[in-house]
Amino acid sequence: MSEQIMNQMLEGMDKGIHALQRDLAKLRTGRASSALVDSIQVEYYGSNVPLNQVANVTTPDARTIQIAPWEQNMLGAVEKSILAANIGLTPQNDGKLIRIPLPPLTEERRKEMVKTVRRMGEDAKIAIRNHRRDANDEIKKLEKDKTISEDDSKKEMEKIQKVTDSKTKEVDVLIESKEKEILTV
Numbered sequence: 001m002s003e004q005i006m007n008q009m010l011e012g013m014d015k016g017i018h019a020l021q022r023d024l025a026k027l028r029t030g031r032a033s034s035a036l037v038d039s040i041q042v043e044y045y046g047s048n049v050p051l052n053q054v055a056n057v058t059t060p061d062a063r064t065i066q067i068a069p070w071e072q073n074m075l076g077a078v079e080k081s082i083l084a085a086n087i088g089l090t091p092q093n094d095g096k097l098i099r100i101p102l103p104p105l106t107e108e109r110r111k112e113m114v115k116t117v118r119r120m121g122e123d124a125k126i127a128i129r130n131h132r133r134d135a136n137d138e139i140k141k142l143e144k145d146k147t148i149s150e151d152d153s154k155k156e157m158e159k160i161q162k163v164t165d166s167k168t169k170e171v172d173v174l175i176e177s178k179e180k181e182i183l184t185v
Contacts, residue, residue, distance in 0.1 A: 002139065002142065002148065002152075002156045005135050005138045005139060005156075006135065006156075006159065006160070006163070008135070009131045009132065009134070009135040009160065009163065010163065012127075012131040012134075013127075013128050013131050013163070013164075013167045014167075016124050016127040016128055016131070017124065017128075017167065017170055017171060017174070019124070020120060020121070020123075020124040020171060020174060021174065023120055024117065024120065024174060024178045025038075026038070026039065027113060027116070027117065027178070027182075031062050031063075031102075031181070032059040032061065032062055032063055032064055032065050032102050033059065033065075034052075034057040034058070034059060034065065036065065036087060036089070037051055037057060037065060037067070037082065037085075037087070037100070038050070038051070038052065039085070040081050040082060040085045040087075041081060042054050042055075042074070042077055042078055042081040043077055043081070044074070044077070051067070051078065051081065051082075054069055054070060054071070054074055054077075054078065055067045055068055055069040055070060055074065055078055055098075056068045056070070063101060063102045063104075064099055064100065064101055064102065065089075065099070065100040065102070066097055066098070066099050066100075067082075067091075067097065067098040067099075067100070068096075068097050068098075069098075072096075075093055075095070075096075075098065076093075078091075078098055079091045079093050079098055082098070082100065089102065105182075110182050110183055113182050114179050114182055114183065117175055117178050117179055117182065118175060118179075120175075121171050121172070121174070121175035124171045125168055125171055128164060128167045128168055128171070129164065131164075132160055132161070132163075132164040135160050136157055136160060139153050139156045139157055139160070140153065
């Protein structure tokens with residue numbers, strides 16, 4: 001019974017960490033990354049599809065994202081979708097490719113982004129602690145129902161706390177590495 005509670009908690013914590021990783025990948029650090037345009041939807045024959053399903057997205061250098069649609073007639077739709085996504089980047093269409101130059105970040109903007117990263121990290125930690133609380137509540141309920149003993153309950157809660165601490169450290173490592181990436185000029 002407690003194994004199931006532990007697995008549910010771990011699954012929830014891992015989902016939170018993966019969501020944080022996805023969100024951190026989307027943050028513009030001054031370095032080109034295809035993750036910046038991953039969430040963009042393009043209208044393709046009447047339905048919206050992800051950009052990477054209608055074009056090849058590459059980063060030829062550290063300051064440029066290059067998008068090569070597989071069909072030439074998709075250039076306009078891709079460009080329109082990038083502008084509509086409102087990601088703060090302006091595409092340049094040369095008739096064959098779309099290039100998105102990334103302007104260098106100012107010191108002030110870097111500090112803002114570090115604050116954003118820390119806030120995202122804190123949100124992830126809150127989610128982890130919520131999963132811990134839910135698991136602890138389940139263990140207490142089992143103890144109250146006399147399904148497990150008080151000693152077993154304490155042992156399970158200690159295990160839950162150890163897992164919570166390790167997941168929190170994982171978030172700290174992610175946040176720290178993203179901060180270094182942002183502050184590197």
